[in-house]
Amino acid sequence: MVISSATAMAGVSSPVICPEPVKAELSSTVYHPLSKVVVACPDKYATGWVETHLKEWYGDYAPAVTDNRVKKTTIEGEAYELEIGENEVKVTASTLQGVRYAIYSLRQIAIPSRGTKTVAGWIVPEGIVQDKPAMDFRGIHICWFHETEPWEVERLVRLAAYYKLNYAVIEPWGTFRSEIAPWFGWPDGTMTKEEVHRIKGIADDLGITLIPQINVFGHATMARGGAGKHSVIDLNPEYQPLFEPLGGWNWCLSNPEARKLIQNLIAEQMEAFGNPPYFHIGCDEAIEPSCPDCLSRPYSELFLEHIKAINETISSLGARTMMWHDMLLEEGDSRWKGFYANGTAQTAEALKGFPKDIVICDWFYDGAKEEYPTLDYFKGLGFDVLTCPWLNRGGAISQGKYAYEKGLFGILGTLWHHYFGGDLVNSAFTLANVAWNPGFSYPYGLSYHVYNHLRQVGWDMGVTDPRRTGIYYGEIPSEPELNN
DSSP states (O other), X not given: OEEEHHHHTTOTTSOOOSSOOSEEEEEEEEEEEOOEEEXXXXXXXXHHHHHHHHHHHHGGGOOEEEEOOOSOOSOOTTOEEEEEOSSOEEEEOSSHHHHHHHHHHHHHHOEEOXXXXXXXXXXXEEEEEEEOOSOSEEEEEEEEOTTOOHHHHHHHHHHHHHTTOOEEEEEESSOBOOSSOTTSSOTTOSBOHHHHHHHHHHHHHHTOEEEEBOOSSSOTTOSOGGGTOOTTTTTOGGGGGGBOTTTTOSBOTTOHHHHHHHHHHHHHHHHHTTOOSEEEOOOOSOOOOOSHHHXXXXXXXXXXXXXXXXXXXXHHTTOXXXXXXXXXXXXXXXXXXXXXXXXXXXXXXXXXXXOTTSEEEEEOOSSOOSOOHHHHHHHHTTOEEEEEOOSOHHHHHHHXXXXXXXXXXXXXXXXXXXXXXXXXXXXXXXXXXXXXXXXXXXXXXXXXXXXXXXXXXXXXXXOOOGGGSSSSSSSSOOHHHHTO
């Protein structure tokens, strides 16, 4: 019996792939041994990548891999095709990235051979899978907090790659161990350059690009607002002039030393991350100036001058600036009612002078809407725009469909501190599917599918500590995990 993904998702036994493919005709009863994989791809590295990873995953029971080098295929970009027959699995793609995605799909539907006590081989359902992403930019935003351990970030990056996302923004909350300014952040921050290089190496191999972030406007404390902490001046009060007097929440935009430091830190992180094509500068939820020097100048002029200078630095490093949207919309403007607008008339005015190569990351965390006027506004001004959902499932699906229909730049899903529980399960699965197939349907037993995927990621990481498996540290979730 051959079934399609469009009609079979409710069935317990139906093979499920995340993201849901454009076309998947897979048998629920006819399985064949995973004994041979043929790779048809012009990329000379594709076959070696497949062979290496199948050996890593399946050990002595890895299938033989054959290189069917072709000069060209009719499948373009990141698209791929899987043909699973009795004697072989054929993978066709025009790029290494497409081959990676095909193999991730194959891994999700492969199961151990039946009837044995321990694994003695692998079987896969007969059929065909054809897929291509709906959006070019498919990203996830990951925060690296003081409490965050490197393995948590690694696991999220691995899962994002496995779910065929192609970018991961890594935001350090006072945890990046700067060498040019060792006092910048918590002294025991776990985001060392060694860890960045290690995780970047994994990300590069798996096909996901890491993007660094520094908040250059608000959130200058690099600590959650409700915590009352400041990762610099709590322990190093001599650096207070770099920040606004009111809580140190903003950088002091009139202080040339502040801008110089930010520019140097950006260059340092760009180098640590291997000079990626984007750099995120935050800029959300700032407050009005409290510094007498800042107050002596027009706010719009000061803000615009700062952003242009930062953007020039990033451009000189070969990257594009990404930033949150909310300070670019005036709070109280009726056009944005029901959406997130935290700016003033002056910060909104400054947008008119922004370089158009800046990517606007428009975050909206509520339920589904029929229209998204903020997305339309920024696109209408000539910016590339990413829609940025959070926990709301209906909202994420609605935003993804809207972004796809309007031809926006893509999607950047946020996690913030929700690395655990059902929020992680729902957020990661929804984001991946929306980015590839906005018309997807939720499968029966969603959590169990994600548990399987997290388990595979754990095997790849060599996890031996039970605290590092599943979606909670323990069987009884801790209070912080329950609040996530």
